Amino acid sequence: MIHVENLVKSFGHTCALRSIDLEVAEGEFLTVVGPNGAGKTTLLRILATLLNPTSGRVCINGLDLSPGDAEVRRQIGFVSHQPLIYGNLTVEENLRFYARIYDVHPLDQRVDLLLDLVGLDGRRHSLARTLSRGMQQRLSVARGIIHEPRILLFDEPYTGLDQQATRMLHGLLQTVGCKSHTVVMTTHNLEQGLALCDRLVMLSRGSIVYESDKASLTLSALQEAYWQHAEDKSGQGGN
């Protein structure tokens, strides 16, 4: 599970995250929504150990995230809208590479299993740059979970996907999400985000402005809350 306490992140004079407190229980699916510039990506990148916090505390499964700590990354899987795959390698070679740097054993079986899971078994010898965006995103998910992490972080995974790819990804996330993983997902897509989550949090300009369980939330209520908070900020000075 994830514990965030007083998290602050500033880039020079700009403050991206202002004292965030957050708890994600084990097995919970948390969706984070918010307008552009709210700090969603920054938050997720800190959780993924790609960024160091300016101050505050982040704990993952009881382990404090410290800059030198390599082992905690074994428990984290990160999928963003950038697929992080190598265009000149085949689908299989991409997965094998990541399996190697994650010390995955047994390597071959795991690669085969994942190719099957994301439906890319037929394209395993294709160069990654010849795949459609949707397929690349599927490969990216495979890359993200190849080491069986217990914590999954998805940063706007639906970006740039067409209807069919969106549906496939949605199905994939449902399968993955059901297997008692702890998931944090950021998205612009309120509908998908609400459908998948157990709990939802809204960020705006670096702070949490809204929180709710899925059970007590409808899509229309969420949309209203979203526009209210997004509008509040744009009303002041046209940023």
Add this chain to the structure above:
Amino acid sequence: MRFLSKTLAIVWKDVIAELRTRELFSSMFVFTLLLIVIFSFSFDLRVDKVAEVAPGVLWVTFVFAGTLELNRSLSAEIEEGRMDGLLLAPMPRSAIYFGKMVGNLVFISATEAVMLPIFSAVFDLNLIRPVLLLTVFLGTLGFSAVGTLLSAMAASTRAREVMLPVLLFPVVLPVVLSAVKLTAGIIDGVPWASLALWLRLLIGFDVIFLTISYMTFDYVVQG
């Protein structure tokens, strides 16, 4: 040993990707060939002065080709955010550094290996000598060591192609000078005692740059 296996995995990935397209190698090859031609006409190499300019021309060519390689190599990682993929893995950042460094060393050395016979022919000198090959290797090692670090920095700036030479050349100049002196000494048949100083210097620089680059790489790739 897991460290080594991950470093090698990175090197292997880069080699396979390059073998597929051969883009980098062919552009380096053409570029160095062009440089040799330009130098050959500018210095009018058919005159006796050949042996004097040879070491300088050799190393200038290697430095320019090497810079081309460094730019392409780390640019490709940072451009589509692929560096994140490496940073997410449970391995120390130095494994990434060594992986990229060895990869750079391999690619630049491969070009040098093809270029040396051509140089030998154009300059009418025997450049395929063990001591000279060692010199080329050591010079390239120092260049790659600090070049890998600085290309990671340059790749994050606005004008990356210009930024890398600006950052790299003053820093790597002592390495290049030592290598040129050593190359010149070998070609001229200078006694070993005089060369020993330059060789020790070259090795010394390699060690210093390798150590400092590997220690500071972490700070460059992670904010």
Add this chain to the structure above:
Amino acid sequence: MNRGLRWRDLLNVLSGVMMIAALYLVFLYAPREATMGDVQRIFYFHVASAWVGFFAFFVTLLAGIGYLRTRTRASDIVGLSSAEIGVTFTAMAVISGSIWAKPTWNAWWPWLQEPRLILVTILLLIYLAYFMLRAFLEDEEQKARFAAVYGIVAFAGVPVTFMSIHWWQRLHPIVFEKQGAGLTQPMLGTFMFCLLTFTVLYFSLLLHRSRLASLADEVQELTQRLQTGPGGRK
């Protein structure tokens, strides 16, 4: 606040007084050099400038290490200020070196006769690279971090290069006759005093420049607060 005032004023006065004394020593007290004549006097300022150039970059290196460990704005400010002062003195060293070299060796930049010129050139180029790096980065944090790393890496080769030139000169002593290897007592005294004067001047300038940078920071912060606070535009 009061204590800061005292240091600044003290250094101001001290460097002023020492500089006047140094000028006296160099032009009136030190004897006229036998082979080179009066132009040799530039040597005192040239070497002192070069010394500050190197020392300043060493301070930038230390500030860089300090920044990477503490991530404080103060470390970055010291590093930047020191670099600005250093590049100025290095440029002065290059120019004065040229002025000295021309009548002495009949060349504007005689690398072979005076290989230490190579080192000064490298240093100047490193400084220029440092500033270009800072200029081409927008993110403040990245700027400070990269500058810190470059300060460390760039200086790494300098001490060894310096030593190597020293060793090489020992192997090839013939070329350096004109250097006037033996400095007489009054010359040595003048030389050391100039080094000290320039060092004091450096610290004085460093203090001023750093303070200027912090004040600029404060102004920017206040401006931002005015704009984004209650009643502000944003």
